[in-house]
Amino acid sequence: MHADREEKLVAARKAYTDGLLYLAFDLYQVQADEGYVESQVFVAWMLSQGVGCEKDESQAAAYYERAAVHGHPLGCFYFARWLTRAGEHAKAHRFYAMGAEKRHLPSMFRVGYSLAHGKGVSRDLQRSYEVLKEAAMHGHAFALRELGLQDLRGRRGIVWQPIGLVEILAAVCWGFMVSMVNDDSDLLIS
Template sequence: MALTVVAWLAHAAPVAAQSADLVLCDRLAGDPTDPDKPADVKGTPDVVPADIATAIKYCKVASGSSRRALYQLGRAYAANRQLPEAIGAWRKAADKGSTAAMVELGVLYGTGAGVATDEAEARKLFERAAAAGNPRGVTNLAALSGGGGFAGDPARARELLAKAAESNAEAQYQLGLMLADGTGGARDDVGARNLFEKAAAQDHPGALERMGEFTQEGRGGPKDASAAKAYYERAAALGDEDAKKALKRIECPYAIKDKRGNLVTTLCF
């Protein structure tokens, strides 16, 4: 059906044909987390291998007039393991103001994938994205260098995370950690628990594990051992190692240690 539409529009005005290219680009390579994405575009977490060639074709055409298509072209290239081409597309998109492209470039500079590792450049890109309200820019900046991405300004981290946490599970989780630890402001167990609960409802593994702990201890709200175990189980099913350890402790709560305090064994029910 989509190809029929393209064929029909090929005889219409060039602007309409370009719009059809963007529609297909959005469908095959749209990023669900991209702030530039229209609300009616679902997006895809990863470009499907069978769609890569088609995505590159249509995104390349649409990229002439759309920074979103430029970013999505980079995603398609990256999925095809054409990292230099992806970087080129993301640079152009970032220059045009795409915060999603800024984040992707920041990740590359932070990890040294395809470019020389440059933490300062990664920070600049994340800061630009965060300042424009991109949730991934905020959370990546907060996580940079073990939480030092805000250059010693945790209060600023809270401020930016609070804005991103309105709609982003990772931001909710990161802000919850700060509230729970009293980093960047007053400790707030109730607020932290509320944030973890929101992120857990979106199947965020870390937030599920935190909800398990808070519920088990009665921290920031009611204590409920069965609910805690259920949270741990959901987190463990998603691969969270801390949750797996917590479940083991529940099953084997008694530890036997030697004279030096080293664990010898545990007693399980």
């Protein structure tokens, strides 16, 4: 069974790299429907972008949700983003937290942001700071920017306000440098 699945994935990857996007979508979708989590994430992305298929946000969300239920960090993050856009902040926070548990930096940023702004969860500035700091220490530009904004607003006291400005400037510079190397980096996904 495992060898058969691997052969199907190789065929799907080859179709994708050869530019046969509709075939690639069909091949990945078969795998996704058979429960292969990585394919669920890829099919969701293809649906969300209209690559090899008609663009369909609700179908994309359904595939992301399937991957999220299995704890896949990208599935958790992108399903939570869909929930955020739908205004379901409490449910979104739970999925962001699942991704954050796996050290997915964009999910960690979203957990920290939710805690700082009371989005779907009670406001907790101390916990927000801890989560944002960890994501920022691993290079997440938006986490560093959010720390700077919190400090600039005086959330940790007046002494931190000038440091907040430095954090914001550092986040902008860091984000620019990362984007020059890889503008699709997780360090730039919010």
